[in-house]
Amino acid sequence: xxxxxxxxxxxxxxxxxxxxxxxxxxxxxxxxxxxxxxxxxxxxxxxxxxxxxxxxxxxxxxxxxxxxxxxxxxxxxxxxxxxxxxxxxxxxxxxxxxxxxxxxxxxxxxxxxxxxxxxxxxxxxxxxxxxxxxxxxxxxxxxxxxxxxxxxxxxxxxxxxxxxxxxxxxxxxxxxxxxxxxxxxxxxxxxxxxxxx
Amino acid sequence: xxxxxxxxxxxxxxxxxxxxxxxxxxxxxxxxxxxxxxxxxxxxxxxxxxxxxxxxxxxxxxxxxxxxxxxxxxxxxxxxxxxxxxxxxxxxxxxxxxxxxxxxxxxxxxxxxxxxx
Numbered sequence: 001x002x003x004x005x006x007x008x009x010x011x012x013x014x015x016x017x018x019x020x021x022x023x024x025x026x027x028x029x030x031x032x033x034x035x036x037x038x039x040x041x042x043x044x045x046x047x048x049x050x051x052x053x054x055x056x057x058x059x060x061x062x063x064x065x066x067x068x069x070x071x072x073x074x075x076x077x078x079x080x081x082x083x084x085x086x087x088x089x090x091x092x093x094x095x096x097x098x099x100x101x102x103x104x105x106x107x108x109x110x111x112x113x114x115x116x117x118x119x120x121x122x123x124x125x126x127x128x129x130x131x132x133x134x135x136x137x138x139x140x141x142x143x144x145x146x147x148x149x150x151x152x153x154x155x156x157x158x159x160x161x162x163x164x165x166x167x168x169x170x171x172x173x174x175x176x177x178x179x180x181x182x183x184x185x186x187x188x189x190x191x192x193x194x195x196x197x
Numbered sequence: 198x199x200x201x202x203x204x205x206x207x208x209x210x211x212x213x214x215x216x217x218x219x220x221x222x223x224x225x226x227x228x229x230x231x232x233x234x235x236x237x238x239x240x241x242x243x244x245x246x247x248x249x250x251x252x253x254x255x256x257x258x259x260x261x262x263x264x265x266x267x268x269x270x271x272x273x274x275x276x277x278x279x280x281x282x283x284x285x286x287x288x289x290x291x292x293x294x295x296x297x298x299x300x301x302x303x304x305x306x307x308x309x310x311x312x313x314x
Contacts, residue, residue: 001204002204002207002208002254002255003211003254003255003274004207004210004211005211005276005277005278009277009278009279011274011277014207016201016203016204016206016207017203018203171206171207174203174206176203176206176207178207187201188201
């Protein structure tokens with residue numbers, strides 16, 4: 001993340017995203033697949049790192065192997081194999097959704113994972129119970145712990161979608177967009193950008 | 198790990214004015230623009246630099262002054278377009294980069310040794 005200034009001198013926290021060029025590597029149609037979508041591929045990959053099956057897949061679109069592939073629905077205009085999409089699809093000031101994988105946090109207790117309060121009192125009998133979850137249910141009825149009870153466990157690494165992030169600026173020469181606020185995931189990770197309109 | 202090249206590219210477009218060098222413990226005067234309705238005027242803030250944070254155009258600094266009997270602190274982004282001028286009044290001699298202990302000092306104790314040029 002970094003920050004830029006708008007015309008009023010206001011400091012805007014923002015994320016820089018390389019948003020292209022993306023190449024159409026597959027077109028799904030109602031007749032063959034039962035639904036309409038296009039598959040976009042992004043970033044070069046060495047051919048020796050690509051399986052034979054994927055090499056054939058990219059050859060069909062007459063392009064080199066790519067690292068990241070994602071499917072998109074709701075495209076208004078028709079796209080063909082090998083079409084290149086750049087940041088021209090975005091408009092400055094519009095709102096987009098960003099889908100990514102959040103940073104893994106490892107095995108975490110309930111205070112960090114579910115925002116439990118913990119015990120707010122250091123005295124009155126507490127000595128190692130400060131971040132404990134407390135009761136997880138009643139006794140003889142139901143005699144079991146309900147499914148979905150929030151407990152300690154693996155946190156992060158989930159698919160996260162952030163909606164309504166504003167496109168602050170577009171740099172067409174570099175295929176870069178600048179988005180207001182943070183996006184899920186660590187630096188240099190891949191995200192999917194969607195738009196309702 | 199170095200900074201991401203894309204971020205660097207964006208940060209290069211943010212202009213940072215040429216200000217004199219200053220560090221924690223120095224006394225500086227910051228002149229900055231204030232918008233009141235449609236009018237713009239300049240205001241000065243003189244105080245002791247508590248810390249400098251970060252690098253590049255996202256860096257900030259904190260200055261503190263005593264106004265009346267109340268401590269007032271202000272944080273300025275170094276690349277803020279409202280910053281007009283920074284004048285270094287005194288170069289202080291302090292041993293740390295962030296002098297938060299200065300907040301707890303009052304009166305005669307709240308003095309910083311000055312480096313004579």
